[in-house]
Amino acid sequence: MTDYILPVLFLILFLIVTFKNIPAYDYFTEGAKGAINLGIGIFPYIAAIMIAVNLLRLSGVTDCLAVILSPVFNFLGIPTELAELTLLRPFSGSGSLALLNEIMTKHGPDSYASRAACVIMGSSETVFYVAGVYFASSKARKLRFAVPVALVSSLISVVAGCFLVRFL
Amino acid sequence: MLIGVIAMFFVKPQDTLEGMIDAVNNALKLSFSLMALYAIWLGILNILEQTGFNKKLSVGLRPMIYFLFGRVSDTTAEYISMNIAANLLGMGNAATPMGIKAINSMDDQSGVATDAMIMLFVINASSIQILPTTIISLRTALKSASPADIILPTIITSFISTLSAVLLVKIIIKIKNRKRRREYD
Numbered sequence: 001m002t003d004y005i006l007p008v009l010f011l012i013l014f015l016i017v018t019f020k021n022i023p024a025y026d027y028f029t030e031g032a033k034g035a036i037n038l039g040i041g042i043f044p045y046i047a048a049i050m051i052a053v054n055l056l057r058l059s060g061v062t063d064c065l066a067v068i069l070s071p072v073f074n075f076l077g078i079p080t081e082l083a084e085l086t087l088l089r090p091f092s093g094s095g096s097l098a099l100l101n102e103i104m105t106k107h108g109p110d111s112y113a114s115r116a117a118c119v120i121m122g123s124s125e126t127v128f129y130v131a132g133v134y135f136a137s138s139k140a141r142k143l144r145f146a147v148p149v150a151l152v153s154s155l156i157s158v159v160a161g162c163f164l165v166r167f168l
Numbered sequence: 169m170l171i172g173v174i175a176m177f178f179v180k181p182q183d184t185l186e187g188m189i190d191a192v193n194n195a196l197k198l199s200f201s202l203m204a205l206y207a208i209w210l211g212i213l214n215i216l217e218q219t220g221f222n223k224k225l226s227v228g229l230r231p232m233i234y235f236l237f238g239r240v241s242d243t244t245a246e247y248i249s250m251n252i253a254a255n256l257l258g259m260g261n262a263a264t265p266m267g268i269k270a271i272n273s274m275d276d277q278s279g280v281a282t283d284a285m286i287m288l289f290v291i292n293a294s295s296i297q298i299l300p301t302t303i304i305s306l307r308t309a310l311k312s313a314s315p316a317d318i319i320l321p322t323i324i325t326s327f328i329s330t331l332s333a334v335l336l337v338k339i340i341i342k343i344k345n346r347k348r349r350r351e352y353d
Contacts, residue, residue: 039202
């Protein structure tokens, strides 16, 4: 079903455009031109963030943190198996997807840990990456409380997810 | 990055540069694929702008936008409504370029993020995804008995996280305003 949403929307748009006699081709190319500058503008920030994340992972800092913080996480109802995922999720989308795969292979896809991991993965975002992409092309460099709030709300989503999966 | 380099110094100094190059390689790939994505969506967005479709959409969403973001300009309201609509339809990749346009149009060039910019970022960073397709296909691949049974908890959870993010931002703004008012008195 959802496979059809996008094509149908495009179809409607193009039909309207043809019907209304709008020079859609010119408008499309005009808009698409902006993509190159946007991509180039974002690149250095993504590079810096990814270097930081990769070094933290390679050096094992995230693993250590997972071990240190697991009592805190247990208190919040987050099982130890999911501590590393919780920590990695805001930093790396592909990394946490790989970790999710690992958790599901190890515990079986229908176990509690795996289902909770799926919910965590689906209900949160790669916060640092989103911050880089959204603010990179603006002049704002002081983000004030933006990232902390996003991190707290993704922790809330982890706690809520672990809780809900027990019943649903 | 500093912590990362220091930690690498103690653990695996020989892998430091390689790890950095790997990361930048990924960043390059990502930038390129984002460019492709942006080209499509910014093109479509421009057509929508010229046909006046997003004006209609933003008029419908205006009460909600004013409540969340305060008084924003018409162009900003249009970009924000496109961003939120794309998010709700599960087109996360379409939402990004529109969100970036919205952020840029709210920028006051002061180098400090405004309340409205933070609100938009937080909404996008807390994910309002409706169908976690990647995860469902991964579950199917690993032979889950019911790959889709995580949809309901995922929707509820992402609703909770977005709601908590919006409330947190609202509360922080309120506290800050009160402090400022007290300083003026």
